[in-house]
Amino acid sequence: MELFLATPRGFCAGVVRAIEIVERALDLYGTPIYVKHEIVHNKYVVNDLAKKGAITLKDINEAPIGGTVIFSAHGSPPKDYEIAKSKNLKIIDATCPLVTKVHNEAKKYNGKKIILIGHKGHQEVIGTTGQADMYVYDDREDNILPKYDSDEELVVLSQTTLSVEDTNKVANQIKNQYKNAIIRNDICYAVSNRQNAVKELAELVDLIIVIGSVNSSNCVRLKEVAESYGTKALLANSPDEIEEDNFYGLLNIGITSGASTPEILVDNFINFLKPSKINIIGTDERDINFTLPVELQ
Ligand code: SF4
Known part of the structure; x- marks a missing residue:
């Protein structure tokens, strides 16, 4: 079986920045750090940061008075910031620029x-x-x-x-x-580049595996884009989330991953599938970096 890997895939600049904000905040301010909403929509990333001391909150009201809170990459309404100020929280904003x-x-x-x-x-x-x-x-x-x-x-x-x-x-x-x-055209560069790569992939393979979490909007859209081009697509973080029958008899499988999916999850799938050949499809995207909040620089 040959594997076709979409390029670009995986982390976007906003996700890289959000994760770095949590890691630097843990280094600077110690544990625990509270994160309002999942920092990015990927359970592997959230669990990894939780092990380091970053506690995800569903609601800003759950944060203890005087704690440190990071607002997730997805953005939050002004009332959440007001509640955070009223609780004397130290606020760090990881909203993607x-x-x-x-x-x-x-x-x-x-x-x-x-x-x-x-x-x-x-x-x-x-x-x-x-x-x-x-x-x-x-x-x-x-x-x-x-x-x-x-x-x-x-x-x-x-x-x-x-x-x-x-x-x-x-x-x-x-x-x-x-x-x-x-x-206004607000769909971001990373989402549009990953969707373009999936369209290319869809022409070449029998199945596309979108690696990522089911609550990730951009991952679900990648799956839908693949399906709209007539190619079967599955969304999962790891091989054990997919019935093995789905892989039997396939000669060409495509892999992509969402903007919040770490590359280690792609490596895990490659190790599981053991392809005879790996083909890279698409082109690298321009390197984009977003600066960190001043207090963490
Ligand atoms: S997907 Fe786009 S908008 Fe969302 S965090 Fe990444 S760069 Fe920012």
């Missing part, structure tokens, strides 16, 4: 009609909707746009981790109905 950019757009356009294309209940959407009044259009359940005047100068933002193609479809639908709509 590309999510902060969307927050800044929301604040800039506050007062206009804003439509956020996003998945209701996702942490990033919770964070962005806290920045300004907006209507959330979730393409998994909505198919009717909100009713505004046809010449309304509304603004369209999006969650950073959606499918590029699905989001473009919704944006075009909005543009057709509202000719003055300002469409």
Whole structure:
């Protein structure tokens, strides 16, 4: 069996930064450190940091008075920061700068009609909707746009981790109905590059394994993109999460991984599959680095 490895795959700059923030904070301030929401959506990463003393909280109210809290890469609403201040917490912000950019757009356009294309209940959407009044259009359940005047100068933002193609479809639908709509392109470089690589992979293999966690939006989108190109796809963090029958008789298997998936999980799959040959598909992405918060530099 030959293996086809998608490039790029795995950690994006926002995830590298978020993990480094937790590790540096542990070094500087000691344990425990509290993390509001999973720092990134990958259970291996979260468990690894937990062993080092980073405790994940579902709600900022769970943090003890005077502790140190890190806000996750997905972004959080302003009210969470207010609660943290009222509890005298030391706040470290690991929100990805590309999510902060969307927050800044929301604040800039506050007062206009804003439509956020996003998945209701996702942490990033919770964070962005806290920045300004907006209507959330979730393409998994909505198919009717909100009713505004046809010449309304509304603004369209999006969650950073959606499918590029699905989001473009919704944006075009909005543009057709509202000719003055300002469409921002908020899907991030890492998500769009990984989806492009998966499309290439889908042409070559019988099965694509997307390595990552089921609560990772960008991983689920990679699986959906593969399936939309007619290729069977599975999402898992490790081989033991997949029935072995899925691999029998396959000559070509593709592997990719989400922006929050560490490369060790890819190595584990390669060791399990023992391919006769490994082919690299796609091209490396430009090296992007985000600076750390000043207090951790
Ligand atoms: S996927 Fe994109 S927006 Fe999300 S953390 Fe990575 S770089 Fe930032």
